[in-house]
Amino acid sequence: MPLTITQLSKQYSLGAQIIPVTSNLNLTVEDGEFVVLMGRSGVGKTTLLRMLAGLDLPDAGSIRYIRQGDESFVCTQNEQSMTTVATLVFQEYDRSLLPWQSAKRAIEWAYKGRGDQRVAKVEGLISEMQFNQDGLTNRLPANMSGGQKQRVAIARALARSPQLLLLDEPFGSLDASWRYGLERLLWEAWYHAKPRPTTVLVTHDIEEAVFLATRIVVLQGKPAQLAADLNLQANRDAPRTLEMRESRDFCEYRKQVREALHSEHNHA
Amino acid sequence: MREGKSAVTLRDALHSVAGALLLAIVFALVAHWLMEKSDWGVGRWIRQFFDSFADVGLWKSLVLTLKRFLEGYVCAVVLGSVLGLAMGRIVTAERVLALPVNALRTIPSAAVVPFSLALLPAAGDGIKIFIIAYGSIWPVLLQVAQGSRDVDRMLIDTGRTLGKSRWRVFFGVVLPATLPAALTGARVGLGIGLLLAVTAEMLTPSDAGLGYLILDFERSFHYPQMVVAVIVLAAVGASLDWGFRRIESRLVGWHHGHSRR
Numbered sequence: 001m002p003l004t005i006t007q008l009s010k011q012y013s014l015g016a017q018i019i020p021v022t023s024n025l026n027l028t029v030e031d032g033e034f035v036v037l038m039g040r041s042g043v044g045k046t047t048l049l050r051m052l053a054g055l056d057l058p059d060a061g062s063i064r065y066i067r068q069g070d071e072s073f074v075c076t077q078n079e080q081s082m083t084t085v086a087t088l089v090f091q092e093y094d095r096s097l098l099p100w101q102s103a104k105r106a107i108e109w110a111y112k113g114r115g116d117q118r119v120a121k122v123e124g125l126i127s128e129m130q131f132n133q134d135g136l137t138n139r140l141p142a143n144m145s146g147g148q149k150q151r152v153a154i155a156r157a158l159a160r161s162p163q164l165l166l167l168d169e170p171f172g173s174l175d176a177s178w179r180y181g182l183e184r185l186l187w188e189a190w191y192h193a194k195p196r197p198t199t200v201l202v203t204h205d206i207e208e209a210v211f212l213a214t215r216i217v218v219l220q221g222k223p224a225q226l227a228a229d230l231n232l233q234a235n236r237d238a239p240r241t242l243e244m245r246e247s248r249d250f251c252e253y254r255k256q257v258r259e260a261l262h263s264e265h266n267h268a
Numbered sequence: 269m270r271e272g273k274s275a276v277t278l279r280d281a282l283h284s285v286a287g288a289l290l291l292a293i294v295f296a297l298v299a300h301w302l303m304e305k306s307d308w309g310v311g312r313w314i315r316q317f318f319d320s321f322a323d324v325g326l327w328k329s330l331v332l333t334l335k336r337f338l339e340g341y342v343c344a345v346v347l348g349s350v351l352g353l354a355m356g357r358i359v360t361a362e363r364v365l366a367l368p369v370n371a372l373r374t375i376p377s378a379a380v381v382p383f384s385l386a387l388l389p390a391a392g393d394g395i396k397i398f399i400i401a402y403g404s405i406w407p408v409l410l411q412v413a414q415g416s417r418d419v420d421r422m423l424i425d426t427g428r429t430l431g432k433s434r435w436r437v438f439f440g441v442v443l444p445a446t447l448p449a450a451l452t453g454a455r456v457g458l459g460i461g462l463l464l465a466v467t468a469e470m471l472t473p474s475d476a477g478l479g480y481l482i483l484d485f486e487r488s489f490h491y492p493q494m495v496v497a498v499i500v501l502a503a504v505g506a507s508l509d510w511g512f513r514r515i516e517s518r519l520v521g522w523h524h525g526h527s528r529r
Contacts, residue, residue: 053429090431095422100444100522109440110430140522160430 002068003029003052003164003198008061009223010047021047023223025059028239029215032196034187036209038261039219039227045202046091048219049166052200054082066163068195087162089170091202097141103129103152104137110159121159128185129155146173154182160188165190167201171208179208180242187212187240199250206261210235210253211245218260228260295499302491306488316492318338323493326481330500333478336393337465340400344456344461348405352412352450357442361415369409375418377403377464396468403464404457408450413451448523451516458512462505 005027008135011020021044029035050056052063058077065085067073075081087110090096101109107122129151131137141149154170170186171179190199203209211218213232220227232248244250303313321324354361355369380402388395419442427437469479477502485494 055425055428083428083431085427087431088425090422090426090429092422095420096426097424098423098444099439100520112431142522156430162431 001256002031002066004062004064005052006062006064008048008051008058008063010044010051010056010058011223016117018137022250023225025224025226027217029198029200031199034190034199034212034214035201036216037200037202037219038204038206038209038216038257039224041204043219043221044224045219046168048224049088049168049200049202051077051164052082052164053086053088054084054090055165067163082164085162086164086166087157087160088166089153089157089168091168091172093150093170094146096153097149097156099141099203102138102140103131103144103155106152106156107159110156112160125155125159128170131155147175147178151173151218154186158186161193161197163195163197165199167199169202170205170212171203171205183208183211206254207245209257210250211240216253216257216260218257227263228257230256230260273514295495299492299495302495306489310367313492316490317496320493320496325476326493326497326500327441329476329478329497330504331474333465333469334504336396336468336477337400339393340397340465341404341461342459343397343401344405344457345408346402347401348408348453348457349412349450352409352453353411353414353416353442353446356416356446369406373406373410377460378467378471381468385472390473395472396465396474399468399472400461400464403460407456407460408453411449411456412446413454415446415453418449419445429459448520451512451520455509455512455516457507458508462501462508466501 003026008025009020009023011018011023013019015149028176032054037048039045047056051058052196054075054077063077063082065075065082067075067085075085083091097106098109104122104126107125108118111121123244126132126137129136131151134148134149136144141152144152147152150173154167157165157167162209167186190196201212210232215232216226216228217226219225230253231251232253235253238244238247238249299313299317303310306313308316320516328500351365351369356362377399380399384395384399384402388398423441423445424437427441432440465477466479466482469477474480478497482494482497482501485491485497
């Protein structure tokens with residue numbers, strides 16, 4: 001099991017008040033899985049992603065990541081070693097772009113390594129993201145729209161090719177056509193990568209969740225607990241096309257997710 | 269928004285000309301007043317005025333003053349940046365240094381001169397460089413401390429989540445994000461440093477330098493020469509500031525404060 005979350009607890013103190021975010025949360029994610037994490041706003045999805053990214057430490061419990069095909073390479077939540085394998089695309093993509101880096105420079109910075117390989121990778125991402133067509137390649141974030149910044153933030157994360165890719169509502173401010181395009185792009189990048197990065201994506205959009213995921217996990221409650229865990233078996237190798245979004249499997253999964261989220265409302 | 273580029277540049281040029289005229293009137297009034305105080309005729313006054321531009325001693329003094337200024341100023345920028353970064357990024361350093369920094373920076377620079385005279389060897393450049401550095405370090409230090417403290421947490425997290433080491437994050441994120449504030453501090457320090465370079469030359473034992481010259485000309489009633497020395501000083505200050513702005517917009521053009529113009 002590459003990613004194992006055991007008895008994970010995290011709380012925030014707001015003045016004298018202590019707010020539990022997660023308590024004794026357990027979750028195991030398979031190699032190269034595409035997990036979509038859903039649940040109400042404030043349930044602790046972002047907190048969980050930040051702990052997985054190694055940016056925040058849990059109060060108790062553990063996170064372990066074992067590299068594919070190399071059992072001796074283990075990352076834990078301690079000493080922030082998760083940052084060596086994980087990259088998080090922040091929800092606040094706006095604030096996460098370095099104001100002095102153009103789109104191209106940001107991608108170069110994220111790519112580890114130099115020389116021809118870097119040039120190829122950077123050029124590849126720039127053309128996939130259509131930065132040249134939109135004149136974004138050498139533009140600074142201050143002169144980009146929200147959606148354009150978001151594209152740069154995603155491209156930058158892909159440039160690093162992390163083993164553990166974490167995305168926090170990455171398509172929030174994109175218009176419908178870009179949204180679909182980028183969902184496909186992300187899926188392609190994930191699907192064709194060798195080895196596939198273990199991916200955890202947070203979204204509120206059911207269509208998007210079912211389109212991307214091989215597995216959907218719903219968090220609920222305070223502290224957050226696993227409310228639903230759906231395995232989207234038929235999704236594993238299905239090509240992502242517009243037709244796929246109309247398929248019987250898709251509609252069935254969508255119904256299941258809707259019910260899982262709906263039951264959450266009934267509980268609350 | 270734009271109403272034809274040439275119209276804008278023409279108006280800008282007119283504004284500049286008006287400013288230059290205003291400055292010329294001020295200088296003419298000062299010169300006129302000084303002329304009345306000396307009993308030379310206007311012709312001799314004007315001749316002396318223009319002759320003193322050709323005086324080698326004036327330019328040698330300028331070079332000397334600039335050298336002293338630069339030595340003190342560079343010390344201030346380097347030390348101020350290091351201390352400022354320490355205060356902005358290391359909690360312990362902030363707690364220890366806050367009191368001494370706030371106490372020392374409120375001492376008026378002119379009051380530092382007698383202290384320096386009492387504590388340091390009065391002759392030579394050392395004391396002047398110290399006074400310049402002492403005065404110009406504070407804006408650099410405070411701006412760097414504030415700027416580095418205020419670096420958006422999200423930018424630092426971005427560096428970390430892209431797998432950058434602590435040092436990479438420091439040099440690749442914290443330093444560039446602090447640069448706009450640091451340059452603002454350095455530009456304020458530039459003005460203070462130049463002021464103190466001249467003051468130090470007037471108040472400590474000197475035999476050359478623009479500050480010394482201005483005082484010497486005044487005491488020996490060489491008013492045209494004095495006016496010229498002041499004009500040279502003003503021109504140097506203005507050009508340094510102008511050059512600094514150029515460097516600033518080149519380095520931190522991405523910063524929103526510089527995106528206009």
